[in-house]
Amino acid sequence: MPPVRRAAAPLALCVLAAGCAAAPAPDTADPAVRTAVAAWSRQPSARPPGLPLAQWTYEVTGVRRDGARATATAELRYRIDGYDTAPAGSAREIRLSLSGGRWTVTGDTPAPGAPPQPWDQGPLDVVRGAHALVLRAGRGGPDPADVAADADRAVPAVAAAWPRPWAGRIVVLVPPTQEAMAALLGRPAAAYTGMAAVTTGSTGGAPAPADRIVVNPAAYAQLSAAGRNVVLTHEATHAATRPATTDRTPLWLSEGLADWAAYRGTGTAPADAAPALARAVRRGDLPAGLPADRDFAFGTDADALARAYEGAWLACRLIADRWGDATLVRLYERAGREPLDTALREELGLDGTALVRAWRERLRTELAAAP
Template identity: 70%
Template sequence: MPPVPPAAAVRAARPRRPLLRGVLRRAGVLLLVGGLLGGCSAAPARDAAERDVRAAVAAWAQRPPDRLAGIPLEGWAYEVGAVRRDGDRATAEARLDYRLAGYDTAPAGSVREVRLGRSGGRWRVTGEGPGPGAPQQLWDQGPVSAARGAHALVLGTGRDAGELSGIAAEADRAVAAAGAAWPRPWAGRVVVLVPGSTQGMAALLGRPAADYAGMAAVTTGSTGAAAGPADRIVVNPAGYAELSAAGRGVVLAHEATHVATRTATSARTPLWLSEGFADWAAYRAGATAPAGAAPALGRAVRRGELPAELPRNEAFAFGGDPEVLARAYEGAWLACRLIAQRWGEEALVGLYERAGREPLPGALEGVLGLDEAELTRAWQEALRREAAGVRPG
């Protein structure tokens, strides 16, 4: 693996997750039992057994599982929907609602399935896990340990304390790099999840493990939202372990930049700009040359395969051709690097902001004073110079 491979090692994934709100505070824990999963305001009449099942879930939910003892949780609540009973066994569909204290500005939600059994005339919870089709939570994979940095909370399962502390220190440096590149208000802190394997990472994200082969980390979060659960940077321990110290720093700085820029990012933002900006921020403080960080694109240009256009969104697709993916990330970084060098860093930041609010042609004209064709020609010329070993002015 190249020493600092942005295309192979980093990716941003931003799935939206369902959220809910608790209404009853008891023993410091929000507890909501009742209501339907679909949010209906009127609950149907329930027989005594169903009421007993719901009461058992309520009693059990007064404190989080022991495997979460080290996590700064608040607002832990289950909203119970449908209840299915089969003799002395029952299953309750529920939404879990919780916050990480000091990080989440709104509840993080998860669809769960609570299993119960009846013995001696009493219902008791016997287990709990993801609802049908829902991704796992980190604690589904085993006891969770925590490490804190000045600006980072790292949660892991199946990892030793020294490893988590090292990631917390690196995440602190990543937050500083992201803040230096993005001079706009943001939370200035990150949450990092470290599962035990690539398969564990995929289970947290609800995608096949093959999608994350060779990657070191991804970021989750809802783009454009002003308030919500803190973005989670999810580390692939296998990919992360293969990187050099410099490579790990670039990966986490890239992902921290996605966290910093999330509220300015929208469906309008082209991926070459969002991914290129994240790589530019990660490399910004170093002296990384394209020969080291953009080898695939450099080889292609020297073969006479100059890209005809800036990378399209589909070139960044999960599970795509690795060579196409590498060239897309490398080309995106070099485009943002060119803008910062020729028009200035503030112009690059301004272009990012405007491209999230309006079509790209207007943003380019308003900030750089040129159209996409002109930017593409400038980028192509820069690629030729870089491939020839000449730094563009």
């Protein structure tokens, strides 16, 4: 999800007669520095206090010395005990100083251009719930105990909607500000305005060690208890369905199923959960087709983005109502590994065109007359 960020480096010409000094040459084989980093990484002071860790190691990839100072580039590999199935990674820059013939680590920060980790954003509060581990950085966001309670209600709702094996546990990150949230995700802060949370992770059945729910403290604080439950259930559904989600999975199905799981059993009326789409339908602006992947892009018009999510939810709700919850789950699994039309024909007995026709009719029925 985060974009590739490239920095253009200016070309500097150094004329020896002008007295330019050569930059320190990289030293990629300094065993003393590597040994110092390895020894430091094993000390409790090198690790975030309170974070339950099954692994915490630094692989030094390069060393640059400048007299009695050195900077090591390294890849941090860490695994949260009981939550991560494989190590997560973080590019780091470690500063050291030489004194009495020994190297000592004096600082550890994200590598240039790399996103920070939660503990880089301030003191870390760690709260463990029955189904969730909440990490709040900087103490500027919602109470982590409250977030853990919200997550503990969301996870069983996901398990009821998605009856497939999954961890049944989630890690929730609570940064201090929306800007800090954006920094964790490597995106502009404006991209998350109005979004209460997002989920990160890999797809296609690959290990998802960093499958994290990242809360936007500004938007999350404005939600009711019911709203927080919907948000965290939606995001936890993404974590649960990650092994079945691939590049083939259309976003209307991925986002729609997450909302279907979130609203399932709440008795929420379609017009209440889909106000933007209801307004469009009432003014005669019935969508021509299911939302395209581009309709879910960050930074799009807020009302258009809302209509995309709402339309996706109502499509999945239609499938579950007419063909059953189990059919929706099977369709999701098959859509990640084979052409969508094949999955639709074999699971629903119709093609994409017929599904759109049924969906549009459902929108007319449920939204056109809504107050």
